Amino acid sequence: MTLAHIAAKQPLVHCMTNTVVTNFTANGLLAIGASPIMADAMEEAAHITSIADALLINIGTIQAHTVEAMHAAMKSAKAHHKPVVLDPVGAGASRYRIETVRALLTHGVTLIRGNAGELAAIAGVTWSAKGVDGGDGEADVAHIAKTVAKAHRCIVVITGEEDVVTDGETVIHVAGGNAQVTRITGSGCLLSAIVAALLASCDGTLEQIAALLAQYKEAAVNANGFAGTYAVTFLDALQQLSEVDV
Template sequence: MSLYKIRQKNPLIHCITNTVVTNFTANGLLAIGASPVMSDEPLDVEDMTSISDALLINIGTLNKNSVEAMFLAGKKANELNIPVVLDPVGAGATKYRKEVSENLLREIKFDLIRCNAGELAAIAGIDWQAKGVDSGEGEMDIVLVAKDTAKKFGTMVAVSGKEDVVTDGEWILFVRGGHEWMTQVTGTGCLLSAICAGALCLEGDRLENIRNVLADYKKVAEFASKEKYLGSFQVEIINGLHQISRGEL
């Protein structure tokens, strides 16, 4: 149970994330015993990254200041050997998002790319009908493309879906389960990326730790789906994270 191990570690996770999900992400990290900090001011991020255990870069709501902050923080994390996660939200939705994603991957060494199928396709240069920041539709061999992308960028890739795929370019692991309502509540994927940043702080096999986080998260989704109404689902995700990280779920 990686979420239980994160609680024991209590890592400080620096999140440069989108404005839509900041509160949910912070509360989700707190629920598993991690310490969140949200800073996207270019004058602040290098110092903040320097005292953090992991960094999340999420491109959901881009602006010039936040993009500058992403590069500064990412390079500082690389300099200090602090793990970095990229969540390329809606990478294929616009030309600007695609350019930012490509430049980030060119200039920063990421330990994990956590994405959906549409975002993976955008990074890999495969035709895909994305719908804004949603996964969209298209045809590709997700396993093969994820594996090739991991090799190309020297990173792990975790692709969320009905069946999650996680690979380091050699080994491929699958995670089944979850609930479709996870796609109907804003920020569930973004929170998962932040939690994965926490998993990179743990001892042991990194690929296995990420797989275990994905499995825990799907279990939380199943727990939360017992609620009758979608509005209660988001609250129950936080409750489920709190319980599973304490060994109570």
């Protein structure tokens, strides 16, 4: 019933996300009944966050001025008790990215959603990542997730062939999905935005988050076609699941 929570609440999600995925993210939120707003100007970031129901911070295409605005938005979210989801895209790809992530984390977040390579970078674990892709490593993914969750007192979601959700103590694994979803840009970024919408719509328990991840994987299975068509049918599948869930 997690998509039903979102459809019923119709939350406004402030998405400070990367330029590659803005359209896909906005359309994905609209498909499930949420409302996106995207404001990364320093002059309005804090105010928009104060009137939104949740904040998404995605570092995919960060620049100095957007990082400054993200800090202002996160301070506003903390002051107004709004849930914050951090998507540390490519955190291990450069020193600038990981230093930015560490600085943003000082404000506190509700949830971190990323792939194994990104969370390994935050945990300081050796991992062979390729740009923003998850890459490969020998460390235990659940252990990495628990380490980061405990260190930052938040929920951690690591997505991949099998998703991992943890609060640092309890761990839930979510299997399923379709590898074709990795062939389109923005599927992970959209998921982070939808998780933010969920946190604005219900208690945000581990079980609710895991159920949402299962629905997202179900949409990936229900979509079809090659990359171009698949991206469109994936949004269709999300909307269909949302309406059925309601």
